[in-house]
Amino acid sequence: MIRIAIIVGSTRPGRRAEVVAHWVYDIASKRSDAEFEVVDILDFNLPLLDERMSPARGQYTQPHTKAWSAKIDSFDAFVFVTPEYNHGPSGALKNAIDFLYREWNNKAAAFVSYGGGGASGTRAVEQLRLVMGELQIADVRAQVALSLATDFQDATFKPAARHDALVGTMLDQLISWAGALQTVRSGEGARPVHEPAHNEPLKRSAREQWHDRAIY
Ligand SMILES: Cc1cc2nc3c(=O)[nH]c(=O)nc-3n(C[C@H](O)[C@H](O)[C@H](O)COP(=O)(O)O)c2cc1C
Numbered sequence: 144m145i146r147i148a149i150i151v152g153s154t155r156p157g158r159r160a161e162v163v164a165h166w167v168y169d170i171a172s173k174r175s176d177a178e179f180e181v182v183d184i185l186d187f188n189l190p191l192l193d194e195r196m197s198p199a200r201g202q203y204t205q206p207h208t209k210a211w212s213a214k215i216d217s218f219d220a221f222v223f224v225t226p227e228y229n230h231g232p233s234g235a236l237k238n239a240i241d242f243l244y245r246e247w248n249n250k251a252a253a254f255v256s257y258g259g260g261g262a263s264g265t266r267a268v269e270q271l272r273l274v275m276g277e278l279q280i281a282d283v284r285a286q287v288a289l290s291l292a293t294d295f296q297d298a299t300f301k302p303a304a305r306h307d308a309l310v311g312t313m314l315d316q317l318i319s320w321a322g323a324l325q326t327v328r329s330g331e332g333a334r335p336v337h338e339p340a341h342n343e344p345l346k347r348s349a350r351e352q353w354h355d356r357a358i359y
Pocket residue numbers: 152153154155157158159160161226227228229230231257258259260262263264
């Protein structure tokens with residue numbers, strides 16, 4: 144069974160992220176083609192990234208990193224529930240993403256955003272889509288964008304009815320890609336990854352070789 148994490152993308156006291164994530168979960172959990180779990184980054188007490196080695200190496204030393212790694216590793220796909228902070232995602236969400244690497248690779252992602260100013264958090268999602276590429280996460284097209292002006296009444300979340308159907312479309316796409324990517328992770332659909340010969344420089348300086356090794 145495909146397992147999908149609905150990630151609460153804000154740790155702010157009084158955050159709206161929590162109620163939005165549980166709304167997504169309530170709709171998603173009626174389906175029988177995947178399992179869903181709300182994953183709250185607040186529960187992992189992640190400080191600002193405090194691992195010495197690059198996450199791409201997976202050599203974690205901190206208990207909070209190991210717990211976060213084990214949790215994310217257990218999923219096939221993710222719904223990032225993200226606010227918009229200064230036209231980007233929250234620092235807390237980006238930091239939580241940056242802690243790991245392999246655990247995200249060859250999996251699928253979708254986005255539910257919220258914000259004001261008529262953009263409904265979509266600018267944060269555009270930034271996250273760029274991040275997904277580096278993490279080898281396949282992000283689906285369908286997304287849900289909630290407006291602070293019309294889907295919330297002060298502190299109360301009252302999403303317009305049309306959003307329910309959009310959550311369904313988004314999950315259809317996410318589950319489809321999550322299933323396809325399982326074959327890549329199992330090796331069935333994978334191809335050997337190597338640098339094409341025409342990209343190989345004839346001669347690399349010692350400094351360039353050092354840089355190649357050091358960057359990750
Ligand atoms: C630091 C900060 C920056 C914000 N910047 C934006 C913004 O650029 N665009 C926007 O639509 N809303 C912005 N907002 C409003 C948030 O989207 C809104 O407060 C939302 O509820 C925050 O998510 P949270 O409650 O889950 O933490 C900002 C809020 C904060 C706290």
